[in-house]
Amino acid sequence: FTSPKISTSLKSQTALNVWGDKDYLIAPSILSADFAMLGTEVDNVLEAGADVVHFDVMDNHYVPNLTIGPMVCKALRDHGVTAPIDVHLMVSPVDASIADFIDAGASFITFHPEATNHVDRSLQLIKAGGCKAGLVFNPATSLDICEMVKDKLDIILLMSVNPGFGGQAFIPATLDKARAARKFIDDNKLDCRLEIDGGVKVDNIKEVAEAGVDMMVAGSAILKAPRTVEAYKETIDAMRKELAAAKK
Numbered sequence: 381f382t383s384p385k386i387s388t389s390l391k392s393q394t395a396l397n398v399w400g401d402k403d404y405l406i407a408p409s410i411l412s413a414d415f416a417m418l419g420t421e422v423d424n425v426l427e428a429g430a431d432v433v434h435f436d437v438m439d440n441h442y443v444p445n446l447t448i449g450p451m452v453c454k455a456l457r458d459h460g461v462t463a464p465i466d467v468h469l470m471v472s473p474v475d476a477s478i479a480d481f482i483d484a485g486a487s488f489i490t491f492h493p494e495a496t497n498h499v500d501r502s503l504q505l506i507k508a509g510g511c512k513a514g515l516v517f518n519p520a521t522s523l524d525i526c527e528m529v530k531d532k533l534d535i536i537l538l539m540s541v542n543p544g545f546g547g548q549a550f551i552p553a554t555l556d557k558a559r560a561a562r563k564f565i566d567d568n569k570l571d572c573r574l575e576i577d578g579g580v581k582v583d584n585i586k587e588v589a590e591a592g593v594d595m596m597v598a599g600s601a602i603l604k605a606p607r608t609v610e611a612y613k614e615t616i617d618a619m620r621k622e623l624a625a626a627k628k
């Protein structure tokens with residue numbers, strides 16, 4: 381095994397200051413963007429108040445869909461995007477993609493533990509590149525592995541749908557899993573964000589927050605017609621209002 385080379389050219393240049401500043405981070409998934417005008421879509425949703433750009437990478441192997449890779453991440457940086465880019469790898473194997481996305485300007489990189497032979501090594505690669513590192517858990521995947529790598533976890537991402545497509549219905553059992561993950565993070569006093577992805581909308585985001593989640597991915601709920609800053613802002617503001625009302 382040869383460790384993938386990590387370039388330092390773009391290492392950790394991106395703004396990570398949102399990490400500890402905000403109670404909740406809203407991360408629109410660009411899976412629901414109009415890819416024919418991706419730069420504008422990302423500019424608009426950030427102008428509308430989004431904190432993080434959620435970037436779904438699918439390989440048509442680990443998941444049954446094929447999306448975007450490091451060239452598109454780099455293109456967003458070259459376009460002028462300075463917000464954190466949260467790369468969710470739905471690929472197998474993962475290590476080569478980790479190196480590519482570090483070079484492409486990723487800020488956070490998460491992957492599925494089933495998709496790599498060496499979870500600890502993959503987490504180390506991400507952190508060595510100056511990015512926040514996390515594991516992603518499918519609806520049927522246990523959180524047990526977190527105990528073994530808790531010193532390297534900046535993010536636990538819970539899938540509240542089976543990965544592969546936007547626009548699916550939220551799986552309610554994820555709320556119990558979120559409560560368990562929140563307890564694990566708090567009991568171990570980890571500086572770790574709890575992220576959720578799939579089926580998050582204005583009408584369920586408060587319940588998700590009350591289960592302990594503090595980073596919300598939402599694709600189809602935000603990035604939809606008429607695709608204007610005003611429309612995106614209306615949804616994000618409505619989400620923030622719900623979050624403000626969530627009981628801690």
Ligand SMILES: O=C(CO)[C@H](O)[C@H](O)COP(=O)(O)O
Nearest residue numbers: 543544546547578579599600
């Ligand atoms: O990772 C994903 C699918 O694998 C997407 O980020 C997720 O499904 C978001 O889309 P939506 O909010 O429309 O459910």
